[in-house]
Amino acid sequence: MGKQTIGLEQNLYDYLLSVSLREPEILTQLRQETAQHPSGRMQISPEQGQFMALLVQLLGAKKTLEVGVFTGYSSLVVALALPPEGKIVACDISEEFTAIARRYWQQAGVTDKIDLHIAPAIETLDQLLAAGEAETFDFAFIDADKSGYDNYYERSLKLVRPGGLIAIDNVLWSGRVADPEDQNSQTKKIRAFNQKLHQDQRISLSLVPIADGLTLAWKRPQSAG
Numbered sequence: 660m661g662k663q664t665i666g667l668e669q670n671l672y673d674y675l676l677s678v679s680l681r682e683p684e685i686l687t688q689l690r691q692e693t694a695q696h697p698s699g700r701m702q703i704s705p706e707q708g709q710f711m712a713l714l715v716q717l718l719g720a721k722k723t724l725e726v727g728v729f730t731g732y733s734s735l736v737v738a739l740a741l742p743p744e745g746k747i748v749a750c751d752i753s754e755e756f757t758a759i760a761r762r763y764w765q766q767a768g769v770t771d772k773i774d775l776h777i778a779p780a781i782e783t784l785d786q787l788l789a790a791g792e793a794e795t796f797d798f799a800f801i802d803a804d805k806s807g808y809d810n811y812y813e814r815s816l817k818l819v820r821p822g823g824l825i826a827i828d829n830v831l832w833s834g835r836v837a838d839p840e841d842q843n844s845q846t847k848k849i850r851a852f853n854q855k856l857h858q859d860q861r862i863s864l865s866l867v868p869i870a871d872g873l874t875l876a877w878k879r880p881q882s883a884g
């Protein structure tokens with residue numbers, strides 16, 4: 660979620676984009692269309708998308724998971740970074756939002772890479788585990804309802820292979836996590852989630868201050884998951 664990296668002045672943000680962003684035209688078009696959508700702020704920022712594409716390439720990922728598709732920017736940026744045989748299992752509850760995503764996946768020629776499940780993500784993740792797909796994913800991106808984060812994280816930690824990576828979005832929550840006055844239930848959940856990951860010895864982690872905050876959780880090889 661979020662249009663740009665928080666804490667950066669506009670001129671510095673514009674400079675960052677001008678010297679680093681290599682956004683394919685299809686992603687620019689999707690970003691422009693989503694900007695007109697009433698919930699357009701839910702889309703990840705382009706520099707975050709490019710960062711995630713780089714992570715996918717660094718991991719040599721072939722099989723990835725996405726929790727929270729919306730109009731499809733993050734899934735498309737990952738699909739474009741995957742090799743031809745690469746696959747994404749994508750979870751969302753909205754036919755309406757993902758109809759836009761499907762249109763762009765089609766235009767970009769990546770439809771065959773993406774297996775979209777329209778259902779509460781927890782059901783899809785449990786089905787994957789029941790189907791014996793634990794430790795078969797290289798990368799997971801969590802960007803759906805914040806109340807589900809802990810469950811999505813625990814399932815994803817089982818589904819990614821040792822040495823696989825989970826990226827969790829919005830962990831800085833527009834800065835509200837650091838405001839002691841903010842006792843909103845969503846803010847409190849994200850704070851508790853961040854504290855849990857800080858203590859979690861199953862992973863190595865970094866909270867990257869890109870966009871609205873992206874925690875990278877690398878599943879340690881010795882972890883039983």
Ligand SMILES: C[S@@+](CC[C@H](N)C(=O)[O-])C[C@H]1O[C@@H](n2cnc3c(N)ncnc32)[C@H](O)[C@@H]1O
Nearest residue numbers: 701702703727728729733751752779780803804
């Ligand atoms: C922040 S948006 C995702 C943004 C997307 N990653 C992007 O790059 O544009 C969150 C999405 O999570 C979906 N969502 C909300 N609750 C969900 C649930 N229980 N299971 C699956 N998806 C859910 C919403 O429909 C919405 O599309």
